[in-house]
Amino acid sequence: MAKKYQNFINGVWKDASTGKFSENRNPADKDDLIGLFPSSDENDVREAVAAAREAFKKWRLIPAPKRGDVLKVVGDIMLEKKDEIAFEMTREMGKVFAETKGDTQEGIDTAYYAASEGRRLFGYNAPSELKNKMNLSFRIPIGVAGIITPWNFPMAIPTWKIFPALVCGNTVVFKPAELTPKTATTLVEIIDEAMKQVLGNEYIPGVLNLVHGKGRVVGEEFLANPGIDLISFTGSTEVGRRINEVGGKMLKRVSLELGGKNAQIVMNDANIDLALDAVLWGAFGTTGQRCTATSRLILHKDIHDKFIDKLLERVKKLKLGYGNDKGVDVGPCISEAQRNTVHSYVEIGKNEDRATLLTGGEFSAEGNLSKGWFYKPTIFTNVTRNMRIAKEEIFGPVLAVIKCNNLEEAIDILNDTEYGLSSSIFTNNVNDAFTAVRDIQAGITYINGATIGAEAHMPFGGVKGTGNGHREGGWTVYDFYTEWKAVYIDYSGKLQRAQIDNY
Ligand code: UN1
Numbered sequence: 001m002a003k004k005y006q007n008f009i010n011g012v013w014k015d016a017s018t019g020k021f022s023e024n025r026n027p028a029d030k031d032d033l034i035g036l037f038p039s040s041d042e043n044d045v046r047e048a049v050a051a052a053r054e055a056f057k058k059w060r061l062i063p064a065p066k067r068g069d070v071l072k073v074v075g076d077i078m079l080e081k082k083d084e085i086a087f088e089m090t091r092e093m094g095k096v097f098a099e100t101k102g103d104t105q106e107g108i109d110t111a112y113y114a115a116s117e118g119r120r121l122f123g124y125n126a127p128s129e130l131k132n133k134m135n136l137s138f139r140i141p142i143g144v145a146g147i148i149t150p151w152n153f154p155m156a157i158p159t160w161k162i163f164p165a166l167v168c169g170n171t172v173v174f175k176p177a178e179l180t181p182k183t184a185t186t187l188v189e190i191i192d193e194a195m196k197q198v199l200g201n202e203y204i205p206g207v208l209n210l211v212h213g214k215g216r217v218v219g220e221e222f223l224a225n226p227g228i229d230l231i232s233f234t235g236s237t238e239v240g241r242r243i244n245e246v247g248g249k250m251l252k253r254v255s256l257e258l259g260g261k262n263a264q265i266v267m268n269d270a271n272i273d274l275a276l277d278a279v280l281w282g283a284f285g286t287t288g289q290r291c292t293a294t295s296r297l298i299l300h301k302d303i304h305d306k307f308i309d310k311l312l313e314r315v316k317k318l319k320l321g322y323g324n325d326k327g328v329d330v331g332p333c334i335s336e337a338q339r340n341t342v343h344s345y346v347e348i349g350k351n352e353d354r355a356t357l358l359t360g361g362e363f364s365a366e367g368n369l370s371k372g373w374f375y376k377p378t379i380f381t382n383v384t385r386n387m388r389i390a391k392e393e394i395f396g397p398v399l400a401v402i403k404c405n406n407l408e409e410a411i412d413i414l415n416d417t418e419y420g421l422s423s424s425i426f427t428n429n430v431n432d433a434f435t436a437v438r439d440i441q442a443g444i445t446y447i448n449g450a451t452i453g454a455e456a457h458m459p460f461g462g463v464k465g466t467g468n469g470h471r472e473g474g475w476t477v478y479d480f481y482t483e484w485k486a487v488y489i490d491y492s493g494k495l496q497r498a499q500i501d502n503y
Contacts (some may be wrong), residue, residue, distance in 0.1 A: 002033045005181065007044055007212055008188050010051035011205025016040040016213065017047075024181055027094040027332045028322040028372035034092050037181040040213035045173065045221035051206030052144040052171040053227050058204045060141045060169040066198065067167050068118020073194035074163070075111030078104060081190070085155065087324055089183045093154050094331035094372075095286045096323035106156035107187070109456040110473075114163035117478060121168065129502050132492035139482035141169030142253065143229035146222040148215070148243075150235045151334055152289045154180035158187055160460070160472045161232045162208065166191075168481040173209045173228065175218045177235075179334055184210065215239060223247060230254070232472075232480065234291070237393075237465060244468060255470035255480050257461060259393040260421035262451040263296035263414040265436070267407065268303050270426035274448060276310055278424065279399070282450035284318060284330050284377045288397040289338075291466075292422040292444070292452045296383075296390060297401045298410045304403050308381060312359055315377050320364050322372070332372040333396055339363065339373040342396030345389055346378060353387035355380040355400070385416050393419070407432050415441045421462035422451040443471070 004021060006013040016038035026032035038044075059067075078085065086100035093100070123138030145165040149158045158176060165172050176184030188210045196203050211218050219239070222228050223246040230253040233243050240256040247254040264282060266275045282294030299307050321328035333339040346361045360378030375397055383390050383400040390400045404410040407427075414423055423442040427433055433447045443462040444454055454460050460473035470480050490496055 003035045005035050005037045005185055005212070007038050007040055007048075008192070008208070008210040009044065009048045009206075010209065011192075017043040022178065024092055024179070026091050026372070027334050028374075029368075030371055032091070034182055037178075038212045040211045041217050042221040042224075044211050044213070045218055045225060048173045048209035048211050049144060049225050049227040052173050052209055055204050055206030056141070056143055056171045059171050059207045062169070062199070062202070064118045064121050064167060064169065066118070067169065068115040070191070070194050070198045071111045071118070071163050071167055072115035073197055074191055075108045075115065077190045077194060078108045078111060082108070085183065085186055088186065089154055089180075090323040090331070092182050093151060093180050094323055094334055095289070096328050096331050099286060100323070103153050103156045106153070106456050107159035110156070110159040110163050113457050113474075114167045117164070117475075118167050121478065121482070128488070129498060130490075130492070130496045132490065133496060134489040134491070136487045136489070137484055138487070139168065139478070140485045142481065142483055143170060144227055145170045145172050145481065146228040146231040147172055147174045148219055148222065148231065148233045148235065149174075149176050149184070151177035151179040152286060152291075154183035155187060157234050158184060160456070160477065162187075162191070164477045165232075165481050166207065168478060170230075170481055171207050173211060173222070175211050175213065175215075175222065178212070178214060181212050184212075223250070226250065228252065230480070233257070253480070254468065255472070256468045257291065257472060258466050259419050260291045260293070260462060260466055261296060261391065261393055261417040261419045262292055262294055262422040262424075262442075263298050264294045264424040264451055265298045265404075265410045265414060265426065266300060266303065266307060267410070267425065267427040267429065267432060268300040269428050270303070271428065271448070272303060272307060272310065275426035276307070276314060278426065278450035279311065280314055280318070282424070282452050283399040284315070284397050285452060287331055287333055287375070289334060289395050290452050292454065293395075294424070294451045295394060295398065295400060296414075297399055298404050298413050299401060300410070301403050301405055308358070308401065311379065315359055315379060318377055320369060320374050320376070322368070330377060330397065332374045334373070336373055338396065339375050342375050342394060342398060345392070345394045345396070345398060349380050349387070349389040349398075349400070353383070353389055355387060355389060356382040358401075360397070385413050391417060407435060411436060411439050415439075418465040419462060420464040421466045422446070422454070424449060424451045443467075
């Protein structure tokens with residue numbers, strides 16, 4: 001009998017009020033049942049929100065450096081358990097062990113960054129226009145943060161959101177992706193352990209609550225519940241729009257990290273082998289299931305044919321398999337449904353769009369692979385910018401190659417998308433590199449680097465349809481989790497009237 005997991009509400013592990021569970025299975029081996037996780041409903045969310053609101057009264061008064069100390073211990077525990085976390089993450093999510101270790105490391109980096117931010121959280125001061133008066137401003141917590149996270153970075157993305165929320169003095173209700181509830185459970189266990197260690201008798205139940213379940217049920221209650229002040233969401237554009245719409249009506253603060261259709265440009269003067277390494281990593285790392293994945297490759301016509309020959313040779317060497325086995329390069333798609341979506345795009349590319357299928361384009365089901373949701377790394381050539389496979393986010397191991405004549409056209413093609421998350425150009429021409437930095441419309445641009453692999457202490461997010469203007473990561477995320485308070489201190493002993501007494 002598979003282990004039953006629970007929600008964590010008000011400091012207590014408990015079943016969902018529905019009494020129902022859903023299965024979590026290994027995407028590389030559908031016979032491997034990892035556990036049963038609660039199928040919660042709105043009642044569980046309401047209970048969690050009430051607990052978080054109550055906890056907020058006390059947590060906001062814990063000094064920020066001490067809140068930071070909790071995150072320091074969280075980072076230490078994660079570091080100690082890194083391999084164990086990564087192994088289990090590969091088992092439930094599918095990407096290879098080196099990558100789940102990387103995902104965990106991103107969480108550790110975020111923990112230490114948040115810990116140090118507990119001693120910064122800088123405000124500004126400014127001179128007053130009046131004598132004997134001081135103007136200060138500082139950050140204050142907002143309240144209860146609703147955190148909704150995807151399955152592709154089961155550890156890193158929750159940490160980007162939960163750690164800054166907590167260090168700023170907010171309390172949290174966390175709904176992880178249904179497909180990766182185990183990693184989320186581990187994260188919550190670690191944070192709670194650190195809270196207990198650091199706060200001792202001052203421990204406050206309800207600062208962090210975990211509610212498993214479906215977006216349509218649990219997520220909807222996040223929107224409807226007036227006790228949730230802010231929502232941070234990473235996921236599909238469709239769900240993001242819905243959150244923005246309802247959140248907007250309710251005057252909730254909303255941070256959205258949505259789709260991408262990221263491109264790598266390779267110019268005719270580029271280091272070809274370097275650009276090859278990058279596109280293989282960017283397009284097929286994480287089985288293409290990153291918001292930052294390279295899904296378009298824009299090749300200068302002079303090097304196009306040579307590059308494609310080498311790419312084909314290299315891509316055929318990628319080894320598919322269970323990510324915890326040695327020597328595996330690419331894991332499965334996360335689920336059967338996701339693999340079907342990928343395949344339907346391949347059909348669109350072949351038939352509707354009439355691009356050339358260079359390699360892949362089918363399930364990979366040899367031997368043990370038949371037990372999982374494997375899909376062969378796929379490359380289309382002769383793609384033009386208006387084809388659906390060049391425009392829509394596929395979220396799988398599919399790369400669309402587009403030929404270009406010059407830099408201007410390359411950038412124009414790159415920008416011709418509703419999204420604007422990550423981007424990359426390979427060139428050794430310094431003028432072209434700086435032109436690209438200036439003209440590419442994206443939140444992230446790499447020069448001579450793959451489109452994936454943003455660092456935890458830098459602003460992360462996109463322009464245009466990728467989001468709604470917020471950034472995660474680095475110092476910028478702290479703007480989302482705090483309000484500004486302006487404070488005027490008059491020590492003149494009289495009523496000084498701004499805008500009147502001095503002009
Ligand atoms: C995502 O796919 O949503 O920049 C996050 C990267 C990783 C994070 C990806 N650090 O590729």
